[in-house]
Amino acid sequence: MLKAVLGALVPLLAAVVAFAFGAIMLLALGASPLEGLNAMLDGAFGSGSRLAATAVKATPLILVGAGITIAFRTSVINIGGESQIIAGALLSTVVALTLPDLPAFILVPLVLLAGAAGGAVLGAIPGALKAYASVNEILSTIMLNLVMVQFMNFLLRGPLIDPFELEAGTRIPQTQRLSDNAALPTLIDGTRLHIGVPVAIIAAVAAYLILWRTPTGFRLRAVGHSPEAARAAGISVKRNVTLAMALSGSLAGIAGSILVFGSEGQRMVTDGSAAGFTGSAGFNGIVAALFGGLHPLWTIPSAMLFGALLTGATQLQRVLQVPAALAVALNGIVVIFVISSTPVRGWLQRSLADSGLFSRSSNRVEAD
Amino acid sequence: MGPETNILEMRGITKAFPGVIANEGIDLDVRYGEVHTLLGENGAGKSTLVKILFGLYQADEGSILLRGEPIAVGSPSEAIASKIGMIHQHFMLVPTLTVAENVALGTASTRRPFTDLDVVSRRVSEISEEHGLAVDPSVEVRRLAVGERQRVEIIKALYRDAELLVLDEPTAVLTPGEVDDLFVILRRMADAGRGLIFISHKLREVMSLSDRITILRNGKVVGTTTPDETSREELAQMMVGRAVRLTPEKPDMDVGPARLEVESLTIHGDRETVAVNDISFEVRSGEILGIAGVSGNGQRELAEAIAGLRVGEPGGSIRLDGVEVTDKDTRSRRDRGLGFIPEERMRDGAIAEFTVSENMVLVDHASRQFTSRGMLAFDAIRRHSRKLVDDFAVKTPGIETPTSSLSGGNIQKVILARELSASPTVLLACQPTRGVDIGAAEYIHTRLIEQRNLGTATILISEDLDEVMGLADRIAVMYEGEIVAVLPAEGATREGIGLLMAGVVEPTAQTVG
Numbered sequence: 043m044l045k046a047v048l049g050a051l052v053p054l055l056a057a058v059v060a061f062a063f064g065a066i067m068l069l070a071l072g073a074s075p076l077e078g079l080n081a082m083l084d085g086a087f088g089s090g091s092r093l094a095a096t097a098v099k100a101t102p103l104i105l106v107g108a109g110i111t112i113a114f115r116t117s118v119i120n121i122g123g124e125s126q127i128i129a130g131a132l133l134s135t136v137v138a139l140t141l142p143d144l145p146a147f148i149l150v151p152l153v154l155l156a157g158a159a160g161g162a163v164l165g166a167i168p169g170a171l172k173a174y175a176s177v178n179e180i181l182s183t184i185m186l187n188l189v190m191v192q193f194m195n196f197l198l199r200g201p202l203i204d205p206f207e208l209e210a211g212t213r214i215p216q217t218q219r220l221s222d223n224a225a226l227p228t229l230i231d232g233t234r235l236h237i238g239v240p241v242a243i244i245a246a247v248a249a250y251l252i253l254w255r256t257p258t259g260f261r262l263r264a265v266g267h268s269p270e271a272a273r274a275a276g277i278s279v280k281r282n283v284t285l286a287m288a289l290s291g292s293l294a295g296i297a298g299s300i301l302v303f304g305s306e307g308q309r310m311v312t313d314g315s316a317a318g319f320t321g322s323a324g325f326n327g328i329v330a331a332l333f334g335g336l337h338p339l340w341t342i343p344s345a346m347l348f349g350a351l352l353t354g355a356t357q358l359q360r361v362l363q364v365p366a367a368l369a370v371a372l373n374g375i376v377v378i379f380v381i382s383s384t385p386v387r388g389w390l391q392r393s394l395a396d397s398g399l400f401s402r403s404s405n406r407v408e409a410d
Numbered sequence: 411m412g413p414e415t416n417i418l419e420m421r422g423i424t425k426a427f428p429g430v431i432a433n434e435g436i437d438l439d440v441r442y443g444e445v446h447t448l449l450g451e452n453g454a455g456k457s458t459l460v461k462i463l464f465g466l467y468q469a470d471e472g473s474i475l476l477r478g479e480p481i482a483v484g485s486p487s488e489a490i491a492s493k494i495g496m497i498h499q500h501f502m503l504v505p506t507l508t509v510a511e512n513v514a515l516g517t518a519s520t521r522r523p524f525t526d527l528d529v530v531s532r533r534v535s536e537i538s539e540e541h542g543l544a545v546d547p548s549v550e551v552r553r554l555a556v557g558e559r560q561r562v563e564i565i566k567a568l569y570r571d572a573e574l575l576v577l578d579e580p581t582a583v584l585t586p587g588e589v590d591d592l593f594v595i596l597r598r599m600a601d602a603g604r605g606l607i608f609i610s611h612k613l614r615e616v617m618s619l620s621d622r623i624t625i626l627r628n629g630k631v632v633g634t635t636t637p638d639e640t641s642r643e644e645l646a647q648m649m650v651g652r653a654v655r656l657t658p659e660k661p662d663m664d665v666g667p668a669r670l671e672v673e674s675l676t677i678h679g680d681r682e683t684v685a686v687n688d689i690s691f692e693v694r695s696g697e698i699l700g701i702a703g704v705s706g707n708g709q710r711e712l713a714e715a716i717a718g719l720r721v722g723e724p725g726g727s728i729r730l731d732g733v734e735v736t737d738k739d740t741r742s743r744r745d746r747g748l749g750f751i752p753e754e755r756m757r758d759g760a761i762a763e764f765t766v767s768e769n770m771v772l773v774d775h776a777s778r779q780f781t782s783r784g785m786l787a788f789d790a791i792r793r794h795s796r797k798l799v800d801d802f803a804v805k806t807p808g809i810e811t812p813t814s815s816l817s818g819g820n821i822q823k824v825i826l827a828r829e830l831s832a833s834p835t836v837l838l839a840c841q842p843t844r845g846v847d848i849g850a851a852e853y854i855h856t857r858l859i860e861q862r863n864l865g866t867a868t869i870l871i872s873e874d875l876d877e878v879m880g881l882a883d884r885i886a887v888m889y890e891g892e893i894v895a896v897l898p899a900e901g902a903t904r905e906g907i908g909l910l911m912a913g914v915v916e917p918t919a920q921t922v923g
Binding site: 251255256257260261263264267268270271272273274275276277278 | 717739740741744745750754758761762764772773775785786
């Protein structure tokens, strides 16, 4: 019990310390930390539409994060969120370009499914490479991130570019405005809150159910804990490693299609850089998942926190006239403190165990 | 030799870990020139006690007198300086270095900053000769057999002038012949006036080697006795705290049809060497085929091939219940009725982080019994686990307890329960009681025999000759990847099998089918 409280308390404490660091930076810039905090809270939660914007920002993080929990629980390190987001976005864009006249109630689910399929393929490739050829998945997913960014740039500058950009000669790498039938319906008028938000939450719940309530998830976790024991019990390690990566990628792929069809522009656009389209959601999603203790449901509030950081930072910048880089730095500091809180938590629990506050189950004795 | 008779006295040693008192007021004295055995089950506190002696742990209470002088051992290097030597169960040797280099490691050279390997070599030869150890100082350790490596460890201790030697389960890795050789060496060292602490749970060895035996149970001394005053049965009873049946009762069975047939099976090991060479045998319904052999003679590879975890060379065949499964994976072999108790229970047998309940259904989690509408049926799983925990007397706080917090014997019972509850037609049991308490081992043996009586064809791979001889109906002896003999258990002798295990094939040894 105490352990559970501690488990939740330490990362929160880490976040508080991180914000204290942010306050020092604000002071150094000559701004008031209190005003800064106020501006951030106001920017993130100050009104219905701001809250909606925060939720929309958190959506890709929830999806990528929930996917990451599936991969990490299977002991596969998926760093390929970026490539999977891009693949999902590209495939769903192609679907919307090919079948623009389908009615919305068919086309919206279809583009989301296309996103899932695209992401699944980009997950399954490094998954299968690891399972069948022992290729390190960290390397292969990072490399595929680079490959997919360039592939996206190629498509958006060439085959998929908006014909108008060619005519006008401006050549902005973006698609034409996609079919309105594919646009994610807005849930509350006057806000940006679209159907992608509940889709992400449902996906996170589904990830939870898969991992802990289905035979498939049982096998994934078994492989994650002990590939040897899983194998001896008749569970295919290769198949499940590939599956974990495919599932993980499919959630990131959905995030990709939401980034396209939930955007105001209703088109896929890049500035040529990796983050230009994804906003680094493929990496921030990993952080959200880790902050959520690799639990799909805890990933939701965790992603909301990072979404709030993103939207709050915009307001911070506007009100206090501090550089935009401060928000990025603040984000980074939160990440560092949260990640490094894990060993602190372990240390705290151990020393509490030594003082006899814990039962022996938390601390095995090495005797004989 | 000092005027007093005891080289070591440990008085009132108490050591507590969170939730466990590993040692509680333990008194132990070791005389000059005696082999003093510490006997006890896992968790009885033997290792903790000698780790305190060797400076790896600090006692909470109690004192240690070495040669009559009170000492405080703060670290292993202080222990070595006090002429205490320890032979660990797992050798602490660098395989790519020579014997002399291994001995010199960690000692100061007489010619610093240069090495004095020639001096070390000469000294090693002297020690080797003096104690009948027969070890060449210039040979690389990786070229040595297990028994020889152990003698290098002994030389290391003697080189450091150890007068008190602790041997932690030294016979676990040896053949019966090597054990005999070791005992001669140990006896000679004791006769030279050294004090030896011998840790073991093998009653036969304890009876043959010890001068005195101190039995520990639950961190306390149960008693100290001598082999003349006691018997194996009495020792077992003192260890466990109740009467124990050392040889299981085994009714005669009529064997049925062959359930497992292995034909011309050749397996390459991890280093591309031939681990199993053209083996053929069969196991019939209602019999236990014991496979005896020193570890590393192909048993592991054979077991993995039968379980579907390792692929044999083309041309060999494995049939389960008459059906060819050579190219089938573990899953389909299990679906055909194979039960598998792996040798390394914590690596292959159970998932430490999973709950007892999850491990109980590790194999059958997707069966109709444990699923409903695509989801795991937790009620059914819990009911099943609770029943197995009761049926197999698994000592656990509950079925949702992480398996890692169970003792080795209870984890093995979880695996046994899982595998037997599937009513296997063929059961592959590898080292089913290795490192398991006598009480749990007795229970596991009973269950294996019950399963045999139900008609299961069992293949028992074990390095414990007593276990093989007590359980098996037929005994196959493996040596260097081949089955050198198959004998009926009835009439087989320890000595005969021991010779076969060492590769000595007597012309008179009768080989049967």
